[in-house]
Amino acid sequence: MAERDAARSFEVRTYGCQMNVHDSERLSGMLEEAGYVRAPKDTEADVVVFNTCAVRENADNRLYGNLGHLRPVKQNHPGTQIAVGGCLAQKDRSEIVRRAPWVDVVFGTHNLGSLPTLLERARHNEEAEVEILESLDVFPSTLPARRESAYSGWVSVSVGCNNTCTFCIVPALRGKEKDRRPGDVLAEVQALVDEGVLEVTLLGQNVNAYGVEFGDRLAFGKLLRSCGEIDGLERVRFTSPHPRDFTDDVIEAMAETPNVCHQLHMPLQSGSDRVLKAMRRSYRSERYLNILRKVREAMPDAAITTDIIVGFPGETEEDFEQTLEVVREARFSSAFTFQYSKRPGTPAADLPGQLPKEVVQQRYERLVALQNEMSWELNKELVGTEVELLVAEGEGRKDSETRRLSGRARDGRLVHFAPDGAIDREIRPGDVVHTAVTRAAPHHLVADGEITAHRRTRAGDHWEVGERPKTSGVSLGLPSFGAPQPQPAAEQGCAC
Numbered sequence: 001m002a003e004r005d006a007a008r009s010f011e012v013r014t015y016g017c018q019m020n021v022h023d024s025e026r027l028s029g030m031l032e033e034a035g036y037v038r039a040p041k042d043t044e045a046d047v048v049v050f051n052t053c054a055v056r057e058n059a060d061n062r063l064y065g066n067l068g069h070l071r072p073v074k075q076n077h078p079g080t081q082i083a084v085g086g087c088l089a090q091k092d093r094s095e096i097v098r099r100a101p102w103v104d105v106v107f108g109t110h111n112l113g114s115l116p117t118l119l120e121r122a123r124h125n126e127e128a129e130v131e132i133l134e135s136l137d138v139f140p141s142t143l144p145a146r147r148e149s150a151y152s153g154w155v156s157v158s159v160g161c162n163n164t165c166t167f168c169i170v171p172a173l174r175g176k177e178k179d180r181r182p183g184d185v186l187a188e189v190q191a192l193v194d195e196g197v198l199e200v201t202l203l204g205q206n207v208n209a210y211g212v213e214f215g216d217r218l219a220f221g222k223l224l225r226s227c228g229e230i231d232g233l234e235r236v237r238f239t240s241p242h243p244r245d246f247t248d249d250v251i252e253a254m255a256e257t258p259n260v261c262h263q264l265h266m267p268l269q270s271g272s273d274r275v276l277k278a279m280r281r282s283y284r285s286e287r288y289l290n291i292l293r294k295v296r297e298a299m300p301d302a303a304i305t306t307d308i309i310v311g312f313p314g315e316t317e318e319d320f321e322q323t324l325e326v327v328r329e330a331r332f333s334s335a336f337t338f339q340y341s342k343r344p345g346t347p348a349a350d351l352p353g354q355l356p357k358e359v360v361q362q363r364y365e366r367l368v369a370l371q372n373e374m375s376w377e378l379n380k381e382l383v384g385t386e387v388e389l390l391v392a393e394g395e396g397r398k399d400s401e402t403r404r405l406s407g408r409a410r411d412g413r414l415v416h417f418a419p420d421g422a423i424d425r426e427i428r429p430g431d432v433v434h435t436a437v438t439r440a441a442p443h444h445l446v447a448d449g450e451i452t453a454h455r456r457t458r459a460g461d462h463w464e465v466g467e468r469p470k471t472s473g474v475s476l477g478l479p480s481f482g483a484p485q486p487q488p489a490a491e492q493g494c495a496c
Contacts, residue, residue, distance in 0.1 A: 011039045020053055028145070028146035049115070050067075053086060103128060110175070152198070155192070168343075193231075202223070203238075208242060241264070261411065271322045272322040303411035305333050315353075333411070386434055387410075417446070431459075433451050
């Protein structure tokens, strides 16, 4: 049995936010530790794991559609196992097995660590195993992980959410906010840097609310400054902050800590104060814009991105025009725009004034057109400037004339560049290059000129030999800010 288990392959399919991506790295790490091997590309895996999201209405259709496609695969390969986890599993529970009885395992947001045991139990008992816990059994960061990137990593600072936004189902599925000890967060960051990671993204459902568990309203700014003291950590990002909790000390920490990137993703959701109130978003448009003014005063080069929902119940044409006006004034580098999605179990699902699909679609297209115009305008302003790029994997472009690589600038923008000759063969994902922007498009920049500097890195070395670093779980009782705090029995959160 042990030899057969060791040869069993797996594939993890991830939907949703950065937190789900981070969770999937944990799921992969646990399966490898249990003796499974990652399935090669273009092969059928023995175990297929769906790590799901429940934020959007089409999440259900997407999952059950994919499960339907796997039904004949499983019929032709009886040993195949299918597992479903994440937010949609937490929501639908046994309904998944009822609708797709060929599923073997269903697990929730609070028991990621149970997956290997549940798979083995399902094989032994030859029946589906459904285990949904109401509170977290193990903090995710204590679990092993198989990271997808050699040069960047996710680090959770908190899990769960204390807000009650009327459109959002996540708090009901992920639980109340719990904070990790600052020392544990920094220990995980240090462990990643020791492996060659250059860039870390701090994750939390409302990342700048960090500190609520131990009563320190300034904890997140302190954490950013502490990250600045870690030798070898070149870039620090974070997502997603909430305007309600955005304090001046965080802006100061961003501006004064050299390795904290001048990039801010802060959801707006609507520019109408009336709609924001109906959404239970505890800020108004002027408060939001005032934060952006302070950020740009401290960091004129900051790239600011956002989330916007179009067609919230009761949204009038005047409300929508107010959103467009805020977008014009905010000058976002880019925006994730969504058509309102009715989610059963949320207060907004029962609100009057649900808008016709055609109205929402028309407003959505107008918003996208405006944002694309503004993104392009802002990108054009960068033509001729020099950028430092962390070379990315899987984002290059090819055409008949030029082989292009891609990288992320410090402000998060995607830049396609075209090295030539010998230097082309030397640049690896994870390396750092400097070049000048020559052209702009709405969603990316192009640098067709000379590479003025190229630095090879340990992360690039890892990529070159095909390594995907394996990280053990980190739970170290290192000193934290002020008096030591107990490690909370946290609940899983989501950054979306």
